[in-house]
Amino acid sequence: MKNRENIPKATIERLPLYYRCLDKMDTFEDVEVVSSKDLGGKLDIPSTQVRKDLSYYGEFGRRGVGYNVNELKKSVGKILGVDRVWPAILVGAGNLGRALVNYKSFAMMGFEIAHVLDNDLDKIGNVINDREVKSAQDMEKIVKENDIKLGVIAVPSSAAQEVADQMIEAGIKAIWNFAPTRLYVPDEVEVKNEDLAVGIVSLIYHLSWQEEMEAKGE
Numbered sequence: 001m002k003n004r005e006n007i008p009k010a011t012i013e014r015l016p017l018y019y020r021c022l023d024k025m026d027t028f029e030d031v032e033v034v035s036s037k038d039l040g041g042k043l044d045i046p047s048t049q050v051r052k053d054l055s056y057y058g059e060f061g062r063r064g065v066g067y068n069v070n071e072l073k074k075s076v077g078k079i080l081g082v083d084r085v086w087p088a089i090l091v092g093a094g095n096l097g098r099a100l101v102n103y104k105s106f107a108m109m110g111f112e113i114a115h116v117l118d119n120d121l122d123k124i125g126n127v128i129n130d131r132e133v134k135s136a137q138d139m140e141k142i143v144k145e146n147d148i149k150l151g152v153i154a155v156p157s158s159a160a161q162e163v164a165d166q167m168i169e170a171g172i173k174a175i176w177n178f179a180p181t182r183l184y185v186p187d188e189v190e191v192k193n194e195d196l197a198v199g200i201v202s203l204i205y206h207l208s209w210q211e212e213m214e215a216k217g218e
């Protein structure tokens with residue numbers, strides 16, 4: 001395998017797509033062997049790119065035969081680290097937080113929201129998908145006792161930085177941030193921002209552009 005630092009970001013971002021596709025073929029479609037052309041075809045990725053992406057991590061499959069789906073799924077899962085389930089804390093048991101805690105398929109992606117925290121006394125003690133909402137004041141204790149590295153932020157933007165700081169202080173190393181705000185974190189902490197509004201605004205942009213074209217008769 002190449003030094004991980006030299007692997008292009010785009011390759012790393014395609015790996016979860018390969019993994020999800022291979023998992024679907026393996027678990028639900030009973031596919032045993034797949035070619036790079038067929039795998040790429042399902043994801044709109046050229047076969048040459050599929051082979052190049054995988055070649056960064058080793059030699060998989062056999063020329064002219066293809067990849068064993070189950071073996072490649074396991075290998076890609078191991079590379080991604082989803083061959084085990086990473087426990088996470090989620091802070092903010094509001095509308096979005098509840099939806100995330102109720103989502104059942106995160107385990108397949110290698111993580112589980114193991115603890116839910118909030119600072120609202122009316123929410124602390126409530127149960128969401130078998131998890132009791134705990135006080136955000138207990139964050140450090142929960143993170144340390146359970147050796148948790150992953151945190152999910154589902155609080156309003158105004159509270160997101162404060163929550164991120166608390167998470168980092170407690171020992172969290174990677175943050176999945178749903179608050180539409182930039183977080184300032186030390187270099188060793190990884191942040192993935194999930195700004196849902198950006199997706200819908202770009203769709204609206206296309207709709208309004210189409211309407212403008214229709215109005216002009218183009």
Ligand SMILES: NC(=O)c1ccc[n+]([C@@H]2O[C@H](COP(=O)([O-])OP(=O)(O)OC[C@H]3O[C@@H](n4cnc5c(N)ncnc54)[C@H](O)[C@@H]3O)[C@@H](O)[C@H]2O)c1
Nearest residue numbers: 092093094095096118119120136154155156157159179196
């Ligand atoms: N609801 C959605 O569909 C949606 C979509 C996109 C983005 N978001 C973003 O997700 C975040 C949450 O949205 P929501 O609709 O669930 O809001 P919400 O008001 O329903 O829930 C926020 C929760 O965070 C808790 N909270 C606030 N400050 C806290 C703190 N310092 N420590 C611990 N808990 C704290 C509140 O008590 C509340 O339970 C927001 O940043 C929002 O912009 C939400």
